[in-house]
Amino acid sequence: MKRKLRVLIGKVGLDGHEVGARVVAKALADAGMEVIYTGLRQTPEMIVKAAIEEGVDLIGISILSGSHMTFFPEIIKLLDHHKANDIHFIAGGIIPAEDIQALKEMGVKEIFPPETPTSDIVDFVKNLVVKN
């Protein structure tokens, strides 16, 4: 039997808005994936540790506080450090267009702005993980 995709949805920093994270987690779960949601107030260390322990294929971070340029490069660095670069990293939330390009160059696979249909995220995750 084919193994189910495993996804870690996380909130990093002090941002308390978690509607988006929960809705995306539910949509991925409904699409047949195993989804772990970290809850609020995680550090990059906690996110990467949880991702490795849970053996996930992909990390999805929701962030609305504007602190993405601090936390995202750290998550990428930590994944490198733990030789866990095979874990994909996507994100969503309020991230200005000028940062999206920079973050993608650093290795974030995709960034979903508000108003994205959840089906786009589900399709992207499936394709990304299958392709690799």
Place this chain on the structure above:
Amino acid sequence: MGDEKKKVDLEDIRKDWEEKCLRPVLEAASERRGQFSTDIGVNIERIYTPLDLQALNFDYQEDLGFPGQYPFTRGITPTMYRGEPWLTRAYSGFGEPQACNERYKKLIEWGVDEIVMAVDLPTQVGYDSDHLMARGEVGKVGVAIDSLRDMEVLFDDIPLDKLKRVSILGNSFGPVALALFIALGEKQGLKPSDFVVDLQNDILKEYVARGTYIFPIRPSVRVTTDVIGYCAKHIPHWYPCTLCTNHINAAGAGSTKATAFAIANGVCYINHLLEKGYDIDEIAPLFTMFMDERSDFFVGICNLRATRRVWAKMMKDRLKARDPRSMALKLTAYSHGGETLLEPTNNIVRITLAALAYVLGGVQFLYNASYDEVLGTPTEEAAKIALRTQQILAHELGITSTIDPLGGSYYIESLTTHIEKQILDEFMKVEEIGGAIAAIEKGYYLSAITEGANRRQKEFDKGERVSIGVNKYRVESKIPFGAFRIDPALEQRQIERLNQVKKERDRKAVIETLEYVREVAKGDGNLVPAVLEAVRAYVTLGEICDVLRELFGEYQAREYFSSKGR
């Protein structure tokens, strides 16, 4: 008898209309939708007539009455906006106190009545700017406040009595929030009686929406209610608690459930204070409520009217209030909800219409979102448009010439009564579970929120929830750049300022006042006087919260998300 005859006549006329006028049209072409539904689950009829009001046993005096009188459906004062329009508020704050001070001065120049301080996330959860968890977050979603010194800079040249009200949310650290304003007033030579402060200070909703909690639920209720109790005894003209429906609805609950939960949260605070020996008429007038409806213009209007009626009846019948001020609920609202990232200038229209609904519903305190908030911190121009929109509504176009202009509309009164029933039913469900704290602990609030959030997303994905320029009439357009950037170097500068404050202050006073806070927190006395002493001595927010963390512990959210559940 005459009424009875008229009713029969109208029913006949209606049937005749349906048969002869409506039916042929429907047979030729069906309506756009099978049902015209709302986010709160009420289906909207094709037309409303006196028959609908009769079916609901509508009674003018009992259901509406006159403004300024029970049950306050039409408004809480006898003159409403003819006396004075609602207070215009601006929710504003970013970066460092100095830069933010300049924005505040501009807002005052443009005529704002109240400034609501937006503070950064470390401040909101009681961390100083040098805390490990504050890294990357200082000054981001609001201004950084570590101590009284930051308040002095933020309000430099802005006497607090120059504003009609001034506010900080202070949900998890109400006593510190209150003390910061009392102490700042002292520095400006003002007594609390000279100015007006309002706080959100509503911790219970933070556990299910918004997330800026610090302590576990029960000690948090004490922290919140100590502020209300202190104001009741010493500063009864301040507003120490705003019961929030806004975040609960935004998270997914729907506006009527959100109102019911907010009232249940309020009843929890009130019961706590009654147990401590306060009288209902001493505390009830101090509460305000933060209303919210983002999906339907008319539900927005009726929600305010229904909520005033529910509150009035609840205070009178259930909590045995005698003072009409306890029954007349003052309402706040924040005009926003449907804003989009694509074509963001369209948001000006959305925000204006949201504001109009709250005005037609009889709001007391109003703030408008800026059209560019979807991109980040508002630019100066966008903040100005947000305020100007309110001023236009207040002073042009005759919107404020008469009280409750839609009162008596068959539709408005039917919808108001339906909403009132929904709020009461949902409130009773929370009561059956055991009240607000039980509803949080047993996951009842969160399940209502999650269910609604998933439903809304599905409606959006299917195109049933229309967002113009996004899922209808979409054209190829790029996501615009955020225009406002927060300087990343400010974090270090804020930490240096914090260190400077720590170096300059009286160390003995710091130790003594913190010890006083600890002693009071251990017992069940009111925390405010002790916290005020500490704030005056430039003890930081983080230091005070650390003492309380040590005694009360920290809230750990239990996670029950699984691939099967929610």
